[in-house]
Amino acid sequence: MAVTKDDIVARIHEVGFTKKQSVDLVETLIEIIKRNLEKGEDVLVSGFGKFCVKSKKERRGRNPATGDDLTLRGRRVITFKCSGKLRNKINSEAA
Numbered sequence: 001m002a003v004t005k006d007d008i009v010a011r012i013h014e015v016g017f018t019k020k021q022s023v024d025l026v027e028t029l030i031e032i033i034k035r036n037l038e039k040g041e042d043v044l045v046s047g048f049g050k051f052c053v054k055s056k057k058e059r060r061g062r063n064p065a066t067g068d069d070l071t072l073r074g075r076r077v078i079t080f081k082c083s084g085k086l087r088n089k090i091n092s093e094a095a
Contacts, residue, residue, distance in 0.1 A: 005030075037078055049082040 005026060012022040033043050033051065043051040054077050061072040082090075 040076070047083055047085045049080055049086060052079045052081065053077075054079055 009019070009022045009026050012025060013019050017025065036043050037051060037053055040053050042053065056075050056077055058074045059072050061070050062068070063070055
């Protein structure tokens with residue numbers, strides 16, 4: 001089961017913030033991340049990971065329905081690389 005934005009807001013609310021403060025805090029954080037990614041800047045959250053914007057070049061592709069060749073235009077994608085701390089925590093709990 002995925003954690004939703006509402007779940008995060010509820011957990012922040014439990015700590016002692018009002019519901020409105022919790023919503024505003026989460027929305028502001030997400031907007032900061034989105035704004036920086038839109039500008040092409042990486043977002044590093046220490047102990048969690050790094051969101052990176054990567055540019056993909058134009059490339060050949062194929063329409064799977066018809067088999068026709070086509071050209072996929074260049075685009076930017078967002079990747080996430082987790083921190084070593086997070087990776088170790090996940091792997092130690094899985095064992």
